[in-house]
Amino acid sequence: MTFFQSEPEITPFYDPNISYEENCKSGPFGGFADGITYENKGEPQYDFLGHKVYLPFGIPAGPIPNANFCKGGFQKGFDIIMYKTVRTRPHPCNPFPNIVPVQTKEQLTLEEARKGLIMGNKFTNPIAITNSFGVPSLSPEEWIPDMKKAVELAGKGQILIATYLGTPGNGEEAFIQDWIDGAKMILETNAPIVELDLSCPNEGKSSLLCHDTERVVKIVKAIQPVFAPKKIPVLIKLSYFPSDKKLQDFIEKVSPYVAGFNAINTIAGNVRKEDGSQALPGEGRLLSGVCGAPIKWAGLDMVKRMAKIRETSQYKFIIIGTGGVTTPEDYKEYIKAGADAVMSATGAMWNTNLAKEIKETIL
Template sequence: MIHPPFFDTGRSFEENVLHGPFNAFADGEVFLREGEPQHRFLGFPVYLPFGIPAGPLPTARFAKAAFEKGFDLPVYKTVRTRELRSHPWPNVLPVEVDGDLTLEKRDKGLVVADDFREPLAITNSFGVPSSDPSFWQEDMREAVQAAGKGQVLIASFQGTNRGEGVDAFVGDYVLGARLVKETGAQILEVNYSCPNEGTTNLLCYDTDRIERISARIKDEIGNTPLLIKLAYFESQEHLRDMVRRLGKIVDGFAAINTIGAAVRNKDGSQALPGEGRLVSGICGAPIKWAGIDMVQRLKALREELGYSYAIVGTGGVTKPEDYAEYRAAGADAVMSATGAMWNPYLAKETQEYVKKHGIQ
């Protein structure tokens, strides 16, 4: 069932940061847990390995509300080492997708839908905005401390390519990791897969580069667990080589980010205003197949290569059954962005569902 969203798509990113969260995430109602946490994620006890991935939770107030509603693994939206403004509003639009967003449908591009409805299919385009560390470090510290028993905050960050060469780019990731770790965050996630920056090639597809960056980040943060956020990999050989090299450096893989596709109005014009915004990230129900596929492949590779990394399954989780499907596919934790935005009770409903059906 669709509820009014806690991140208001009718407002700009800045207004959400200043005034959000909205609707049920602002009612202060707490989903109370009983007993002891029965699960562990990267060594941390959790009631349910379920959360909200990087995106819909841009401030401590959003993260606190997510904890209160039973999302035990919320991710604080990706931050940078310097302020960067969001793409102009609108940033989220509903899109028409008939069934799965196959790669053929992605290549043809999509058309905007009239309203947000089930099955939820949206595009989002923010450009990974960030406040200055002088603001977000203090706010992130609050978010870390808002975790209750059996809950832990994950902090997402990324570097920025300012055209100053590879060393500076790598160094910016390392600085980001240091600044995030200073907040007390216990799990870090580095975003290598945003399609909304106007670049055609995602960083996660450049194995040499992410191997170098990840090794430098791990040198910086020591034993603090590091997840890396991936997009969908079409080639199994490419994925296998990347996992073989990165699987011994990082502590886990989070997959998937959105799938980039051109989005147009019904008259064929570009839907989102501004340069570099014809292609934007598609998420929600139609990308579940791709998230499940990546989780299954990451699990098979973990067995084949004898690694022990964690797998975070994301993409198209809009109902409790989707959580169960991801767990069966091999996800150690499951997350929902689009589904949770329009259903603040998804964690509670999933808890009830797993209890009833005896699912882990």
């Protein structure tokens, strides 16, 4: 049995030492299950896409797989919560383990990630992990009512964001149709905002969907007639773009159809054990998504570059900064870089008081 201790000893709210199914059934854990609630005071002051929130800070799609986890997050003062990415059909999770520690320098460059990383033997601070889930999904009959419940769990000054992706299948037309079908399912949940996950590995192609601008334009155009009449803002989740020219071109072509961009997802890296063998079991799993403290530079860099593009753009899209946020200082750095909102997945998992700590420093 794989077991990685956290040092200092902490049980993250999503427990990496048990399977995804067990987490969904019995979670959340640690601070999300301690019964201590953070009370927001006064009136929410920040505008987030037309919704008032106490702090434009929360948890991105990932470690929050169902309404029980959403409840824990809202109670701890994470005011924007994204429900883990769902699909239009059931999809299994990659085999356990899905989260392991990695050994890295303070900041992980793209080149180092490509060359490869070594798995760690415990979760240490600053937290650095890799994750590999394969975007599992329950059937819509199961996730639609659960997401609906999660939407209702948001308190005053809080908001739940739905995230989903289309599943490739029988050709391009069917793929686009799957995005449209998913959009209609999201409508049933009453989620007030939606994010399209374009930055998970694009099955059938070796690249990421967000790096294929023309395809993304097709998708956002196709789903617009579903979300626009309901005035549901659409966000796009991005990976790191090394090229300024590609990023500029992507934003110019996509922003007419969306409300904003969230960057970044994880940085893909080859992760091995000390003896050189593959760290995560199964085909195609040498490559997984590195996240936590060592990817902060990449999220910040994307936010700065997007903010610069926005200065001269005719479209006033919002920017959400994600990646490596583990302290109140990180939050401030992202806001200074031009982010309108900030998210933490790995940092929040190991510090369920992160929202409280940020609020205590800046509100």
